[in-house]
Amino acid sequence: MEPVEIEAKTLIQKSKTPSNDYVINPYTGCVLGCAYCFASFAGRQFGRSAKEWGDYLYVKKNAVELARKELSKMPEGKRRGTMLLSSVTDPYQGHETKYRLTRGILRELERVEYPGLVRILTKSPVVTRDIDLLTSLPRAEVGMSVTTTDDKVSRWLEVRAPLASRRLRTLAELKQAGIPTYAFVGPLLPHFATQPELLDDLFGRLVDAGVSEVFMEHINLKPDRSITPENSAQKLLGITPRTTGQWLTDIGL
Numbered sequence: 377m378e379p380v381e382i383e384a385k386t387l388i389q390k391s392k393t394p395s396n397d398y399v400i401n402p403y404t405g406c407v408l409g410c411a412y413c414f415a416s417f418a419g420r421q422f423g424r425s426a427k428e429w430g431d432y433l434y435v436k437k438n439a440v441e442l443a444r445k446e447l448s449k450m451p452e453g454k455r456r457g458t459m460l461l462s463s464v465t466d467p468y469q470g471h472e473t474k475y476r477l478t479r480g481i482l483r484e485l486e487r488v489e490y491p492g493l494v495r496i497l498t499k500s501p502v503v504t505r506d507i508d509l510l511t512s513l514p515r516a517e518v519g520m521s522v523t524t525t526d527d528k529v530s531r532w533l534e535v536r537a538p539l540a541s542r543r544l545r546t547l548a549e550l551k552q553a554g555i556p557t558y559a560f561v562g563p564l565l566p567h568f569a570t571q572p573e574l575l576d577d578l579f580g581r582l583v584d585a586g587v588s589e590v591f592m593e594h595i596n597l598k599p600d601r602s603i604t605p606e607n608s609a610q611k612l613l614g615i616t617p618r619t620t621g622q623w624l625t626d627i628g629l
Contacts, residue, residue, distance in 0.1 A: 377407065377433070379403075379433040380435065381434075381437045382436060384438060387442035388443070388459075389401075391458075391463065392463075395458065396459075396460040396463075397454075397457025397492070398457050398459045399462065399463045400460070401436075401465045402461070402465070402472075402478055403434065403465040404433070405418060405419055405424070405429075405430075405465065406418075406430065406465045407430060407471065408534060409430015409431065409535060410534045410535075411534070412563050415429075430535075433471060436477065437477075439477045439481060440480030440481055443480070447488050455490055457492045458492055458493040458495055460495045461481065461495070466498050467497075472500075479506050482494070482509040485513060486509055486512050490514065493515045494510075494513050495518075495519065496510070497519045497520075497521065498518070498519070499534070499537045500537075503518055503546065517556040520543045520559055521560045523565055525540055533565075544582070545585075547559065548585045552586075558587050558588060558590065559590045560593070561590060561593075562592060562593035566595060
C-alpha cells in the first residue's frame, strides 16, 4: 500500500478526549488496521468506508511546518494544555520512519519549550527513536495500547501492529530511560469476563513494565467491523457457534 501525501490546512486541534486539551494527528488513517478501532470513521473525508480501515494512509506532509506556525501563534496561557499525539492514528506507525513527522513535531514543541504535558499514545517501538526529544521536553509521557499478553490474540485483532510482548518491552525501555509511562487497555476484551486471571496477568505485566497509570475502554463492536461479539467469543474462548448466544447472554452482551 502506497501512502498518499496531502497538504493539511490545520494541525493542532482541540481534543474531544478526556484529560487532553489538544491533539495532533500527523496522518489520516492507520496501516495497523486494528479490527476494533473506533477511528475507522477517519477516512470519510476522502470517501473511505469503515471496512477499508487499515488499507489507506494520508500523510500530512506539511505537518511540521504547520506545527511551527500554529505553536508560534498560540497564546502563552494556552500552551499549558495537554497535547496528545495521537487520537485517530498511530504517530509511530511504520511510515513514520520515512516521513519523520512526529519527530519533527516533537522538535517544534522542544524549540518553544512547550510547558504543558506532551502525551504520546502508540503501539509501536519506533517511539524509542525519539527518547532524546522526549527527555528534553519539560513534561512528556508515553503510553502504549496493550490489550493482551497473548501474542496469538494480538496477531488476530491487531494484524499489522507490533506484538503485545514487544509493546511491553518498549514500556520497560522507556521507563528505564526516565520517561513516565502509562498503558491503555483499550478495548477491554470480552473473554476477560469469564477468564479474569488473564486480566490479572495483563495488569501484573504492566506493573512489571513500570507503568504509572492504566486507562481502560470498552470494546467497539459494530456491524461494519471485522470483529463481532460472536466471532470474538469463538476465537478468544473456542466457543462453538451453537453456544455463543448463551455465552453472550451470560456476560451481559
